[in-house]
Structures are given as C-alpha cells and as structure tokens.
Amino acid sequence: MLKEAGIMRDYRTEGIIIRVRDYSEADRIVTLFTKDYGKVQAIAKGCRRQKSRKRGIIQLFTHGDFALYRGRNLDTITQVEGRESFPALREDLEKMAFGAYIVELVDGFAVPGESQEDLFLLTLVCLHLLCAGDPELTARAFETRIMDLLGYMPYLDGCVNCGQPLTGTGITFSSRLGGGLCEVCNAQDRDSIACSMGTLNMLKQLSKWDIRRLNVLKMNGNVRREIGEIMSIYIMHRLEKKLKSADFIRTLSSVQIIG
Numbered sequence: 484m485l486k487e488a489g490i491m492r493d494y495r496t497e498g499i500i501i502r503v504r505d506y507s508e509a510d511r512i513v514t515l516f517t518k519d520y521g522k523v524q525a526i527a528k529g530c531r532r533q534k535s536r537k538r539g540i541i542q543l544f545t546h547g548d549f550a551l552y553r554g555r556n557l558d559t560i561t562q563v564e565g566r567e568s569f570p571a572l573r574e575d576l577e578k579m580a581f582g583a584y585i586v587e588l589v590d591g592f593a594v595p596g597e598s599q600e601d602l603f604l605l606t607l608v609c610l611h612l613l614c615a616g617d618p619e620l621t622a623r624a625f626e627t628r629i630m631d632l633l634g635y636m637p638y639l640d641g642c643v644n645c646g647q648p649l650t651g652t653g654i655t656f657s658s659r660l661g662g663g664l665c666e667v668c669n670a671q672d673r674d675s676i677a678c679s680m681g682t683l684n685m686l687k688q689l690s691k692w693d694i695r696r697l698n699v700l701k702m703n704g705n706v707r708r709e710i711g712e713i714m715s716i717y718i719m720h721r722l723e724k725k726l727k728s729a730d731f732i733r734t735l736s737s738v739q740i741i742g
C-alpha cells in the first residue's frame with residue numbers, strides 16, 4: 484500500500500512554464516501548463532542558486548519534461564529536462580510582450596488537473612510561430628483559436644440578435660451577446676464596438692485556418708487593429724478580468740515600440 488501511494492505522488496509530464504515568481508532566497512514558484520494534468524502549481528527549490536542546473540531552465544516559456552512530487556497545495560519539481568527555451572522571446576521586446584500575452588491567456592483559461600491537449604499543442608505551435616514569424620498576427624490567431632477550442636467562438640454567421648445576414652454599414656461586435664450585430668440591432672448593446680464586415684469575416688477565417696500556414700494569410704492593418712480591439716474586450720469579458728500583458732502591449736504600441 485505504501486509503495487502504491489508513493490507511486491501516485493511522483494509523476495512525470497511534459498509542460499510549459501506559463502508563470503514564474505521568485506520565492507524565498509533560492510526558489511521559484513511556477514505555474515506549469517502540462518500536457519497530461521493541465522495547470523499545475525509547483526516549486527522549484529534551489530533553482531536560483533548560481534550553481535543550480537535548473538537555473539536556466541526554470542524560466543517563463545520553457546517547454547520541457549518535468550518530474551514532480553505531489554504536495555497538498557504545491558507540487559515540487561524534482562527533475563527537469565528542457566526541450567526548448569525560446570530565447571528569441573527574451574531577446575525581442577515585442578515578441579516577449581506577445582509571448583507573455585499568450586501564456587497569460589493560457590493561465591486564465593487552463594483548468595487545474597484537467598488535460599487539454601489541443602490547447603497544449605496550440606500554445607506550443609504559437610510560441611514557435613512567435614519566434615519565427617509575425618508576433619501580432621500570431622497573437623490574433625491564438626486568441627481566435629483558443630476561443631474556438633473552448634467553445635467560446637462568437638457567432639458570426641449572421642446578426643447574433645435577429646439572425647439576419649450581416650451586410651453593409653452599422654455593424655458592431657457585442658462582447659456581451661457574443662457576436663456581430665446588424666445596423667437595426669446594434670442599439671441592443673450600447674457598448675458594442677463598430678467594425679467592418681471584413682473584420683468579422685477574417686475572424687471566422689482565422690478560427691478555421693491551419694495555424695502552421697499563418698505566414699501566407701494576408702491581413703491588412705485596419706482588420707488587425709479591429710480584431711485586436713474586439714478580441715481583447717471579448718476575452719476580458721469571458722475571463723472576467725483584465726490582462727496585465729495586454730496593458731503592457733498597449734503601452735508599447737502607444738510609445739510606438741510596437742506597430
């Protein structure tokens with residue numbers, strides 16, 4: 484019996500570090516998004532010591548294989564082998580900002596103890612795309628795909644209020660109702676955001692697009708801006724909280740480091 488209990492407390496899983504904070508003098512507490520057990524809080528003891536082998540691995544964005552020991556509130560990382568540390572995300576402020584945004588979204592939507600393998604794979608692909616490709620486009624694709632995966636994709640096949648086709652002018656997007664509103668219905672939600680038909684069509688296209696082929700997708704500046712605005716408000720509404728990294732991206736773009 485004792486042996487069996489021991490086996491259950493030790494476990495291994497592939498994971499991505501989605502949040503890090505320093506703890507005491509030498510430790511870090513991290514949030515892992517694991518392939519097999521969803522979100523896990525764990526402590527990496529001694530990882531901030533100069534000589535620690537874990538020092539370079541226990542960092543935001545690291546993808547690796549973790550051995551853990553289950554605790555009451557907090558698990559302990561006993562071993563880690565890094566697979567990918569995504570150095571490009573640490574060397575480029577824009578990539579880092581969008582990377583922080585992606586993992587903050589994962590942290591917001593991932594469920595502790597529950598495997599969400601599709602979301603795990605999507606996150607990994609997007610971290611790679613951020614390094615190699617267009618960071619803003621990657622973030623827009625990630626937002627749309629995560630909403631689709633979790634069943635929160637807004638209704639875009641017609642007006643979410645009356646069902647009529649969305650055409651012409653006066654179209655808005657309602658976060659509260661979860662979709663586009665036609666000119667007649669846009670007064671149903673006074674907080675809804677004016678947007679073009681092209682933007683709603685692109686949102687629909689993004690939710691179905693093969694993310695590995697993101698580099699061939701053409702999205703003009705206006706559509707990008709509108710999708711960014713719509714999705715950040717819609718996601719905030721879904722999460723019921725503000726995202727720190729989204730504020731940071733806005734600050735960067737206001738001082739024109741981004742965009």
Ligand SMILES: [Zn+2]
Binds near residue numbers: 643646666
């Ligand atoms: Zn309508």
